[in-house]
Amino acid sequence: MAKSKSKSNFKYLLYGFGYFKKYWGKIALVFLISIITMVISLVPIELTKRLIDIAIPNKDLHMVMNMILIIFGLHLVLLFVQYVQDLMMTKLGLDITRKMQLDFFSKLLHLPSTYFSHLNPGQLMERIIDDTGEVVDSTIDLVLTPILDIVSIFIAIIYMFTVSPNLTFVALAFVPIFILMTFPVNKIIRKKYMRFKQLSADVYNVMQEKITSFKEITSHNKNDYEKKDLEKHLLRYNLFEYDYEKFSDKLGAVIAIISDLAPYAILLYATILIIKGKFEVGTLMAFSMLMPRLFGPVQALAGKEFEFQTLGITAKRVFSILHDAKPISEGKDVIKKIDGKIEFKNIDAGYSKQMLFTKLNLKFEPNKLIVVVGESGIGKSTIFNLILRTMKTSKGKILLDNQDITKYKIDSLRHHIAIVNQQPVLFSNTLLFNIMYGSSFKTASMSDVINVSKLVNIHETILRLPKKYKTHVDAASSLSSGQMHRITIARALLRNPKILLLDAPTAGLDAESAKHITNSLKKLKKDRTLVVVTNDINITKIADKVILLERTKNGLTTKQGKHKELMKKSKTYKELIE
Numbered sequence: 001m002a003k004s005k006s007k008s009n010f011k012y013l014l015y016g017f018g019y020f021k022k023y024w025g026k027i028a029l030v031f032l033i034s035i036i037t038m039v040i041s042l043v044p045i046e047l048t049k050r051l052i053d054i055a056i057p058n059k060d061l062h063m064v065m066n067m068i069l070i071i072f073g074l075h076l077v078l079l080f081v082q083y084v085q086d087l088m089m090t091k092l093g094l095d096i097t098r099k100m101q102l103d104f105f106s107k108l109l110h111l112p113s114t115y116f117s118h119l120n121p122g123q124l125m126e127r128i129i130d131d132t133g134e135v136v137d138s139t140i141d142l143v144l145t146p147i148l149d150i151v152s153i154f155i156a157i158i159y160m161f162t163v164s165p166n167l168t169f170v171a172l173a174f175v176p177i178f179i180l181m182t183f184p185v186n187k188i189i190r191k192k193y194m195r196f197k198q199l200s201a202d203v204y205n206v207m208q209e210k211i212t213s214f215k216e217i218t219s220h221n222k223n224d225y226e227k228k229d230l231e232k233h234l235l236r237y238n239l240f241e242y243d244y245e246k247f248s249d250k251l252g253a254v255i256a257i258i259s260d261l262a263p264y265a266i267l268l269y270a271t272i273l274i275i276k277g278k279f280e281v282g283t284l285m286a287f288s289m290l291m292p293r294l295f296g297p298v299q300a301l302a303g304k305e306f307e308f309q310t311l312g313i314t315a316k317r318v319f320s321i322l323h324d325a326k327p328i329s330e331g332k333d334v335i336k337k338i339d340g341k342i343e344f345k346n347i348d349a350g351y352s353k354q355m356l357f358t359k360l361n362l363k364f365e366p367n368k369l370i371v372v373v374g375e376s377g378i379g380k381s382t383i384f385n386l387i388l389r390t391m392k393t394s395k396g397k398i399l400l401d402n403q404d405i406t407k408y409k410i411d412s413l414r415h416h417i418a419i420v421n422q423q424p425v426l427f428s429n430t431l432l433f434n435i436m437y438g439s440s441f442k443t444a445s446m447s448d449v450i451n452v453s454k455l456v457n458i459h460e461t462i463l464r465l466p467k468k469y470k471t472h473v474d475a476a477s478s479l480s481s482g483q484m485h486r487i488t489i490a491r492a493l494l495r496n497p498k499i500l501l502l503d504a505p506t507a508g509l510d511a512e513s514a515k516h517i518t519n520s521l522k523k524l525k526k527d528r529t530l531v532v533v534t535n536d537i538n539i540t541k542i543a544d545k546v547i548l549l550e551r552t553k554n555g556l557t558t559k560q561g562k563h564k565e566l567m568k569k570s571k572t573y574k575e576l577i578e
Helices: 002-018 021-040 042-055 061-109 121-163 165-172 175-211 214-219 223-275 281-302 304-322 380-388 410-415 431-436 446-455 459-463 481-493 511-524 537-542 563-569 571-577
Strands: 342-351 354-364 368-374 395-400 417-420 499-503 529-533 545-552 555-561
Touching (some): 021 061, 042 121, 121 165, 165 281, 175 214, 175 223, 368 537, 380 499, 410 417, 446 511, 481 511, 555 563
8 A cells, every 4th residue: 555655656756856857957067066076075085094194104294284284275175165065955945946836826826716625724835835845855855965975975985995995895784784774664754754744734724723813712702712722732743743753863863873883893893904914094094084975875865765755745745736736727718898798507516525506597687786695505605706717617608798708718707807705805015005906006097096995985984094095904903894895895896897796795894884885886786797695685675686596405496586576485585684
């Protein structure tokens, strides 16, 4: 089972390698510098050997001073080169990570909303920020670094044979021990790592949920409860992290013991040869300086198998979305002008585990206020997702002016549609930015902003703020939910969309704010298709058409008519809005 998972994860590793292709020139330069550095770094070792075996026994102070100065100078050069090389690798990693993160974010914007609905915001944040960085860093560590390690091992072994073939054979005898010890232990660590990543995502989600719910927490006086609940999650995460690190440290200690045995064994053998007059002290010194160049990379390579497996797990978390996820297919046509007539014809749609609509038929006409009414969860907001094409239909067609919307480019379609969601979202910027966000920042004028603000009765409120339209959202804390909602409606209206979709625009608002929005709706339907999802009786009363979605034994049914008509012929409708 583990092997099959490993094979299935291998393709995700290849996707990660693909991000390094465009940087092959920089990678090749780093490799070249590294190999040259490895060769040059042998010079101080050879000079140390000659210093001890030749210069010091001959009491040649001049030679001793020259050798020490050369060794010191080379060390300074090598340190500088290593510094430059590290900076190059760091910059390379950051560039690739940034590209991967931007691609990931862009991919999410073009995927059906149903694709990642099973992931909470904390899990998505972890994949975009943490996992992408880990994929890049691990790829460098597991592909580029091991190649350099192998080259370093070969260079070290070649030079070790020139110094002492016998001691080299003794040193190489310890290499298989590292490998035989590490592979079985890696399987245990791999399981712990998977659990560690899961708990990490859980903590992200819990933290995100609590931070975004501060107002609810304080208003319900649950400060102590939430603190204890967070402590419980953090403690569980910390305990597992401690156990994970403890196991890793034990493994490191065992490998370190073996690493120490090798030099002592070589020292013992070399001492016997020195006593017999068959070996020089300087040669032993040179050999001891070479030992880290052999066992260090070997030890690192022995642990790469585990890291390679964990990289596969992390790469799958990233590229199962970034590469495998299929965006919504789109047509090639561009919409130049529309009337705004929308028709659902025999639509089947829903989520993977729940089909919301089966053979749904609806019509939305221009210059009318059309209200969609229904119980929570019946699929009212899904209608908007289907029109915007943030969600795919399973069967049927959605027509715009008698043309299938799948024939159009998605950006072109959405250019003519504006939506105001139930929860108003204001970006961390000025109120002017937030309103102009709905249009092109270059084409929209200040007079346009003022006109739409007046249309939704928010202009006078903004003028009373310290910096008026240039007031930053953070400084506009006095704005109520209703006022923020009107700002988001102004944002939607600024580019004068032919289709305007409002999702529960008066939900949770005070009577005064709800009245302002309701009054605005009468003006907004002119020259556009206005669809409002709500159970607010004040809006249904002024609607030109009300569509009731009702779940029955035979599935989803629809009833249509004006408010008064539905009040008489539908008990469900009457219960929903009263």
